[in-house]
Amino acid sequence: MLLRRLERQPHTFGQAGKLTPSDIHTIDAIGLEGTMLMSELASRLGVTKGAITQLIDKLQAKALVTRSPHPQDSRSSIVSLTELGKEAYVAHEAMHLAYYEQLRTQLSEQEIEVFEKSIDILNTVLHDMLNH
Amino acid sequence: MLLRRLERQPHTFGQAGKLTPSDIHTIDAIGLEGTMLMSELASRLGVTKGAITQLIDKLQAKALVTRSPHPQDSRSSIVSLTELGKEAYVAHEAMHLAYYEQLRTQLSEQEIEVFEKSIDILNTVLHDMLNH
DNA sequence: GGATTACGTTTAGTTACTAAACTAAAAATG
DNA sequence: CATTTTTAGTTTAGTAACTAAACGTAATCC
Numbered sequence: 001m002l003l004r005r006l007e008r009q010p011h012t013f014g015q016a017g018k019l020t021p022s023d024i025h026t027i028d029a030i031g032l033e034g035t036m037l038m039s040e041l042a043s044r045l046g047v048t049k050g051a052i053t054q055l056i057d058k059l060q061a062k063a064l065v066t067r068s069p070h071p072q073d074s075r076s077s078i079v080s081l082t083e084l085g086k087e088a089y090v091a092h093e094a095m096h097l098a099y100y101e102q103l104r105t106q107l108s109e110q111e112i113e114v115f116e117k118s119i120d121i122l123n124t125v126l127h128d129m130l131n132h
Numbered sequence: 133m134l135l136r137r138l139e140r141q142p143h144t145f146g147q148a149g150k151l152t153p154s155d156i157h158t159i160d161a162i163g164l165e166g167t168m169l170m171s172e173l174a175s176r177l178g179v180t181k182g183a184i185t186q187l188i189d190k191l192q193a194k195a196l197v198t199r200s201p202h203p204q205d206s207r208s209s210i211v212s213l214t215e216l217g218k219e220a221y222v223a224h225e226a227m228h229l230a231y232y233e234q235l236r237t238q239l240s241e242q243e244i245e246v247f248e249k250s251i252d253i254l255n256t257v258l259h260d261m262l263n264h
Numbered sequence: 265g266g267a268t269t270a271c272g273t274t275t276a277g278t279t280a281c282t283a284a285a286c287t288a289a290a291a292a293t294g
Numbered sequence: 295c296a297t298t299t300t301t302a303g304t305t306t307a308g309t310a311a312c313t314a315a316a317c318g319t320a321a322t323c324c
Contacts, residue, residue, distance in 0.1 A: 001157070003135055008281085009262070022311070027207070038240070038272060046137045051312055053273055055229045056169045075271040075320045090315095099257050106253050111246045114239075118247040121238050125231050126134045140312080141278095154280070170303060183281055185304055205303040247280045 013095075015019065015065050016064060016088035024092050025063060031089030035080045045118070064088060145227075148196060148220035156224050157189050159196060159213065162219030167212045169202070196220060 012019040019027070022045075029044050030036045031111045038056065056079055060063045064085035070076035081089060107115065141148040153158070154177075156188035161176050162168045170188065188211055191197045196217035213221060215258045239247065 001176075002255065002262065004139060004153075004157075006262055007136060007139070007259060020310080022138075025136075028142060039270080042134075042272095046133060048312090049272060050274080050314080054311080057273095070271095073271080073321070077272075099261065101258075102257050103250070103253055107246075107250060109297060114243045114246040115250040118235070118239060118243065118250070121235055124133065125234050126138060126179065129231065130134065130138055152279085173300080174303095180282060181279090181303060182283080182305080187279080189304095202302095205290070205302080209303075 013088040014084075014091040016062070016084055016091075019088060021058060022055060024088065026052075026059060027089050028083055030065065030079055030081055031086065031093075035078050037076050037078060039076075041079065060086070089124075105117060145220040146216075146223040148194070148216055148223075151220060151248050153194075154187060155191060156220070157186075158191060159217055160224060162197065162213055163225075164213055164248060165216065167210050169208050171208075191217070195213065 005023045010020045011024070012018055013024060025045060026041060029041060035041075036044070038049060038052050041056075042052045045052070056065060056067065059065065062084075063082055065079050067077040067079055067082055070078055103115075104112065134177075143156070144150055144151045145156060155212060157177060159162045161173060166169065170181060170184050171221070173188075174184045177184070188199065189198060192199065194216075195214055197211050197213055200208045201212055202210055235247075
């Protein structure tokens, strides 16, 4: 229920202004890899390519990402972060780290290991769930 | 990312046909308590009362819930599950149990305790997150 | 070199909400 | 007890974040 609510609420990251969860997940994926193709983003985020076009249009309008042509394949476009986009990415990473630290203060090292193992299992369970 | 995707995908529960995540969360809340007021549902699910009116209208049209007048307060309406609604509730509970069992086969009793403790902590962390 | 596949875009439609105005009933005030 | 205020739920119009399907264009595959 909490995650549901969180995943609807925009949040401010650095100078980039308010970003929706979809926005920041997109920026996160790009930032993690450096650059991304539209189709890679679609499969990574689990949405259609049409959705990615719209998302990237929006982020480009906000000057958070840029599209550049692929040198070998002129159908593809390479998406990367602008300086402003990188700032949002870093701010988001910092936030994650802060929450991870908060977890670490309340759990021992062994407990964290168990937690991570549990999350892995949960991950496969949820994956099964998605594929019915 | 997985949870995001799961929380968009409808799923079949018993004879009730396809239910969206919002549908099944609503049914779950009612089933857990037996009956619920509209306003209780709104705060439990973290949405506006307008959203609840629309949700319950939809579930009522599908014959999954009923509205009945509150004996003392004629502004309120008491929402409860029909037999079909209860069937969906039970099917959903069974699904949860099945996934919990799947976790249990892969974790020791102590590990489950640690996992539950971790989830509690994560819960408060996410709660903080929501309140900025 | 023509058919097929893949990349990205466009468009129209859907879903799941919110915000705000509203009705009516209950509770508080004085 | 009359009046103001609060509370419960509904209605309506608008929005965000998608999807599905058709499209244009470029690459790949016998």
